[in-house]
Amino acid sequence: MSETLRYDGKVAVVTGAGNGLGRAYALLLGSRGAKVVVNDLGGSTHGEGASTNAADKVVEEIKSAGGEAVANYDSVEYGDKIIKTALDAFGRVDIVINNAGILRDVAFHKMTQKDWDLIYTVHLKGTYAVTKAAWETMRKQQFGRVINVASAAGLYGNFGQANYSAAKLGILGLTKTLAREGASKNIKVNCIAPLAGSRMTATVMPQEMVDALRPEFVAPVVAYLSHDSCESSGQVYELGAGWVAELRWQRAKGGFLPFGDASPEAVAKVWEKVTDYDDEPEYPESTQDSFGPVMGNLERYKEASSKL
Numbered sequence: 001m002s003e004t005l006r007y008d009g010k011v012a013v014v015t016g017a018g019n020g021l022g023r024a025y026a027l028l029l030g031s032r033g034a035k036v037v038v039n040d041l042g043g044s045t046h047g048e049g050a051s052t053n054a055a056d057k058v059v060e061e062i063k064s065a066g067g068e069a070v071a072n073y074d075s076v077e078y079g080d081k082i083i084k085t086a087l088d089a090f091g092r093v094d095i096v097i098n099n100a101g102i103l104r105d106v107a108f109h110k111m112t113q114k115d116w117d118l119i120y121t122v123h124l125k126g127t128y129a130v131t132k133a134a135w136e137t138m139r140k141q142q143f144g145r146v147i148n149v150a151s152a153a154g155l156y157g158n159f160g161q162a163n164y165s166a167a168k169l170g171i172l173g174l175t176k177t178l179a180r181e182g183a184s185k186n187i188k189v190n191c192i193a194p195l196a197g198s199r200m201t202a203t204v205m206p207q208e209m210v211d212a213l214r215p216e217f218v219a220p221v222v223a224y225l226s227h228d229s230c231e232s233s234g235q236v237y238e239l240g241a242g243w244v245a246e247l248r249w250q251r252a253k254g255g256f257l258p259f260g261d262a263s264p265e266a267v268a269k270v271w272e273k274v275t276d277y278d279d280e281p282e283y284p285e286s287t288q289d290s291f292g293p294v295m296g297n298l299e300r301y302k303e304a305s306s307k308l
């Protein structure tokens, strides 16, 4: 038997923890010793209204199971207030799970400024604001675990979700940079792209699937990523129904324009190579890896020009 993963002495902030996935994260961490700030604005899936009920109910569930929790009802865009609740109640913040979310699905040609702004504000700005407010404390204590929430819609695009997919892929960029900046202070930052039944997915899934895709399948992965022992950082995991996998970039080996011919026709000639993933594809992990072939080719150009 492997060692039980516990969170005693740790303080976890879970945003949007009044329903669905966030509730499952809060309950699991609370049942394993973490002190939990249950944040939830208590509004609709569409981002309207507010209520204290959602957060209060989950706090009660954690407490009645013997755990410790406090509620916070602020919108994630006011991250400093949420982190203040953690610091006031428990004196520290170790784990931040940026889970709060809404949908404003509509085809791009019908999307309003409000549809765009609200999704950006809750998902990307909210993830920034809560993390930013916790960051200095995590740096000082030389420990932090941040789990951000992307989506397959962001990774692959999805009809009717231009606002949501843009925000969700933005969250992955934020994750990858914060993982680098947090590395020397033992702050690990990862991202998940889950699939689970919730009131959010009930708008697009049959009830049978909503019931089967339980958030409890996703919660253990989030808990694992939140644990001291987890060394991964800057990664994104797709998961649901008890399946989980890391996702990475793959790049074709690519094609080079012939020296002295920077024309669109030259691009057309190498296009097959540009899009060929079978011939020695690469898996870049950094901007250095990304720029490698560009810098290499620049050297070749310099050499070729010097021989002219």
Ligand SMILES: NC(=O)c1ccc[n+]([C@@H]2O[C@H](COP(=O)([O-])OP(=O)(O)OC[C@H]3O[C@@H](n4cnc5c(N)ncnc54)[C@H](O)[C@@H]3O)[C@@H](O)[C@H]2O)c1
Pocket (backbone or CB within 6 Å): 015, 016, 017, 018, 019, 020, 021, 022, 039, 040, 041, 042, 043, 044, 045, 047, 054, 074, 075, 076, 077, 098, 099, 100, 101, 102, 122, 126, 149, 150, 151, 152, 193, 194, 195, 196, 197, 198, 199, 200, 201
């Ligand atoms: N369920 C899925 O299959 C799925 C897939 C991909 C991504 N996600 C993401 O997972 C997260 C959780 O989704 P869910 O399916 O559990 O949805 P959900 O609607 O059940 O839960 C989201 C919670 O966030 C809260 N919330 C919304 N706006 C808030 C704000 N401004 N401040 C604080 N709380 C706020 C809501 O009140 C709600 O309780 C979201 O970020 C969502 O985009 C879910």
